[in-house]
Amino acid sequence: MDDFLAARSQMALSLGFHIIYACIGMVMPFFMAVSHYKWLKTNNEVYKHITKAWSKGVAIFFATGAVSGTMLSFELGLLWPKFMEHAGPIFGMPFSLEGTAFFIEAIALGFFLYGWEKLNKWFHWFTGVVVGVSGLASGILVVAANAWMNSPAGFEYVNGQYTNIDPIKAMFNDAWFTQALHMCLAAFTATGFAVAGVHALMILKKQHTDFHYKSFKIAAAFATVAALLQPISGDISAKDVAQRQPAKLAAMEALYKTEKPAPLLIGGIVDEKNKTVSKAIEIPGALSFLAHGDFKAEVKGLDQIPEDEHPPVAITHYAFQIMVGLGTIMMVISVTYIIVLWRRKTVLNSKWLLKLFVFAIPLGYIALEAGWTVTEVGRQPWIINGIMRTKDAVTPMPGIAWSFYLFSAIYFSLSLIVIFLLYRQIKMVPVLYQSSNTDSWNK
Structure with missing residues (x-):
């Protein structure tokens, strides 16, 4: 493995792991806040137990997200020094603000975890809300920095020099809103289906049905609403990409020739050598409509883009198909769930529907990884779209392959630890649920 491939592989691995930890840590506090609110309003002890159980999961993912995020920060500087040399002063503001949001999140989480029976009950609930809001803000700020790589703004690039830097304009670039919206909905969809699926599995096993059903309803509500809003976000994103990154759109749809419609x-x-696509189902004019809102509009193909600026078409196309396909499946499950609720008011007797949620546990995160593959691979060969090529930003230092192997071992070990801790938490639920001793929750 050459150093350039090793550097790209290491970043892909790091981002692939971190995005899962970050999304769960970003979304779960909102589930926790809802169950906590229900306990305060109804005084139903089950909701209190749910809140405490979920808060331990939040703590686990906050810690792992902090570790993996810190590693990513170092990797940006060590693997891509040329990129950070020029880009750091331009898009450094969202990273700085993200650090502030992270510290607020950490402080609020500390108050929440150790504030039981010590703080005013509504202030205690409010600290949990702050955990969610600050975590969501962190995610949006990081996505704003990534959006800048897709839609560079806030500077002038003249004769290889970056001048007239405007950090505010860089942060609020043309892509930040569409990417942040799409990412946030994806996080709520993926985490909602994963959490709902785990509780659905426990219901099917007939383990503390009341506890798991109440948990399931909260997670499923977030998941279904986000999944149904996601196509709207996807449409906005597609139109935005069509304007700013036509090469990425062409790779997503494997559109080798400009067509109208x-x-x-x-x-x-995809046959990249012969630049053809076989065995695909074609919907006439649909891409024109999705890209430009007109069934007869022309869509720019890769034939109008210099060949040395073509993204890897096969990877981008397959990842896009996976993302859309899994998103569609989750949307269908969401509609089905709403219909069942409307007709029966409960899903406890619909084992087939609970099994659908169990089946959907990994789907959101697979779609999330596929979406980030589209975002990053579809931008190639640029690290800053249209300004700096990825190969020009990589470190000249040798031996990156060994760094890749080391970081791979670290991330896989970290994941095994997380799985073990979560498994232990799930196994402890019966004991915690049966106990009325508050101290047992805080050990």
């Missing part, structure tokens, strides 16, 4: 491809096998 352009069909939308479902599936298909």
Whole structure:
């Protein structure tokens, strides 16, 4: 493995692991806040137990997210020094603000975890809300920095020099809103389905049904609403990408030739050597409509883009198909869930629906990883779109492959630890649920 590939692989691995930890840590506090609020309003002890159980999960993912996020910060400087040399002063503001949001989140989480029976009950609830809001703000700020790489703004690039830097304009670049919206909905969808699926599994096993059903309803509510809003966000994102990054859109749809109107491809096998796609289902004019809001509009293909600026088409196309396909499945499950609730008012007797949620546990995170693959691979060969190529930003230091192997071992070890801790928490639920001793929750 050459150093350039090793550097890219290490960043992909780091981002792939961190995004899962970050999303769960960003979304779970909102689930926790809802269950806590229900306990305060109804005085139903089950909701208190749910809140405390979920808060321990939040603590686990906050810690792992902090570790993996810190490693990513070092990797940006060590693996891509040329990029950080020029980009750091421009898009450093969202990273600085993200650090502030992180510290607020850490302080609020400390208050929440150790504030039981010590703080005013509504102030205690409020600290949990702050954990969620500050975590969400952290995610949005990081996405704003990534959006800048796709839509660079806030500077002038003249003769290889970056001048007239405007950090505010860089942070609120043309892509930040669409990417942040899409990412936040994806996080709520993925985490909602994962959490709901775990509780659905416990219901099917008939283990403390009341506890798990109440938990399931809260997570499923977030998941279904986010999944149904996601297509709207996807449409906004598609139109934005069509304007700013036509090469990425062409790679997403494996559109080698400019067409008017352009069909939308479902599936298909990409032949990058011959620049063709076979065995795909074509929907005439659909891509033109998705990209430009007009079924007869022209969509720019890769034939109008210099070949040395083509993204890897096969990877981008397959990742896009996976993301859309899994998103569609989760949307169908969401509609089905709403219909069942409307007709029956409960899902406890609908084992087939609970099994659908169990099946959907990993789908959101697979779609999330596929979406980030589209975002990052689809931007290649640029690290700053249209300004700096990725190969020009990599460190000249040798031996990056060994760093990749080391970090791979660290991330896989960290994941095993997380799985063990979560498994132990799930196994402890019966004991905690049966106990009325508050101190047992705080050990």
